[in-house]
Amino acid sequence: MKATIYDVAREAGVSIAAVSQVINGKGKISEERRQEILQVMERLNYRPSVIAAALTGKKTYTIGLLVPDISNPFFSEIARAVEDQGDHRGYSIIMCSTDNKMERAERYLSLMLQKSVDGLIIGTGMENKEALIKLMKSIPVVMVAREAETNLAMQTVIVDDFVGGSLAARHFLELKHSRVAVLAEKATVSSSRERIRGFRETLVQAGHALAESRIKACEDDLLKEGKEKALELLQQPDRPSAIFCCNDLLAIGTLRAAKELGLRVPHDVSIIGFDNTILATVTDPTLTTVAQPTELMGKMAVDSLIQKLEGQPPAEERVVLRPELIIRQSTAVKE
Amino acid sequence: MKATIYDVAREAGVSIAAVSQVINGKGKISEERRQEILQVMERLNYRPSVIAAALTGKKTYTIGLLVPDISNPFFSEIARAVEDQGDHRGYSIIMCSTDNKMERAERYLSLMLQKSVDGLIIGTGMENKEALIKLMKSIPVVMVAREAETNLAMQTVIVDDFVGGSLAARHFLELKHSRVAVLAEKATVSSSRERIRGFRETLVQAGHALAESRIKACEDDLLKEGKEKALELLQQPDRPSAIFCCNDLLAIGTLRAAKELGLRVPHDVSIIGFDNTILATVTDPTLTTVAQPTELMGKMAVDSLIQKLEGQPPAEERVVLRPELIIRQSTAVKE
DNA sequence: GATTGTAGGTTAAGCGCTTAATTTAACTAG
């Protein structure tokens, strides 16, 4: 059986309060007693129960991380960064993959509350404003890589998706592509929306247009659906010479579609991805992509959350990081 | 403030015991009372605290998942499968990346105990037998994708790594490669060891040998180190015509090394990976690799663990799944 | 009509810990 505070107290011949005090380094205890108690704790291999401590008002030192899919490399990289920084600051991470499904997200949220996590890092869409507002009343929340769909003041660590889309467009324009298309996630994904907006606006400013028919969105299995939608795009009359994909997974789907149609990348069609995950570095051809500073984002999200739940004033409401275009082999001057 | 069982009891004009009974569907309560109480719970948006329930001997419905690195696609795929099945059965997952460091693993384990997780799924090496034995006395443990380094009877869900290595060797032999090399993880990783064993044995049976100098191991950053070690292998006198890599990440490192040396894959050197992660499908050339049934493994590990911690007799001590060779473009007949 | 059952509750202890309030002992000052 695991030793409890009572066991330690009995062995050391003191009250449990004394033991509690040395655990927490509070209260008044003579150095002598303290050492005795520490020894007993050591001997019994005693570890205070986080559960019991939490019940008396202390924290659980656990935070919930909501992402669309932990097996998507972008999010697993975020998750790793979050875990590391969390660990560094003494917190564990419960992971929740929502598949961008509101139903799943809400179920997980309610569960996290029941489990008394100290705070939440949300990297998935929160379409339900009501729910979010209510949530924030009961627990500190930080958004990461996704915008909250509300005008509420929220801690947010995000990349400037608009600029990201704009970078992609500018690159295409420099390469003389004006007949372009976009492959995105479904419209409820805020980051996709912003990327498209930035992409389109830059295009428009250069005197070009982006017809709705040139934008396709994917619901679920990004790889599979991405390929399907890319096929559709690439088989449109007046085939686009360049496609901007709102993440690397979609870009890979597009790569596959191109291959299936016998189109060479970048010769026949240029492709830009987003996220700069490990995937972008290994594809054939390697992927030109808009990089997000994943590690930094994860770290900042954690710091921001912990700062909040330790009651310090929030340093910065919104941290907007700069995306960066990484040029590799999947883009070239239009023939 | 969050409503407690007391609030519900007061509002409903009953004792907290009555409320507890309807929460747990136990005891004797008239259908009438039950409905009344349910309504009050609904109205107050009451959710029982898992923490408090856990303190009275119930479970936390949380399990710890230890893997070397959640951002390694193989493990993030495992993690996703574990999460899904866990969620399905009512459990949440705390994730722990150990980087194959004993120190990290042990720190995490002790933490998981303090947090009273119900069980542990371990997908990382456990070199410290003592610690493992002690651990198993206090909490149910299931190994996944890694062998426990002990002769203890342990629930284990694993792929037959020996056969996996053997499949790779056989494939090389069929392609007339006999001057082969191996790129592995460090020797403490049981799966790497078994894969090498299977690989070598098959080679030996065919009358060939595998010199120690032809085996290189990586410690940490598999991608970076993998490339370095692969460079070494590929620059040895009498350069190997084929390299077996103990996972896809290492194979990618090797791919990069080959490219850097101006060697064509598979023309100049054939490469086999292991895991069949998403990476293997996107590389250039796509990777011949030994596939593990990740999804199934994750699912079975969870089921096995839950069965154990719900007190049912273990169905099967050791589940050994069959690996499968997926032939893609990175291997070809020796020139 | 006394006995036995039983459905439908309630009481109260306890899970392992924290913490405010209190007690005790030792010491200082006047």
Place this chain on the structure above:
DNA sequence: CTAGTTAAATTAAGCGCTTAACCTACAATC
């Protein structure tokens, strides 16, 4: 020598829940 301080430790209440044991009507049995 006594009142007043202070340091060191204890007492006890409480966190939100579970559960065994107990109580109370009321109906059924002979």
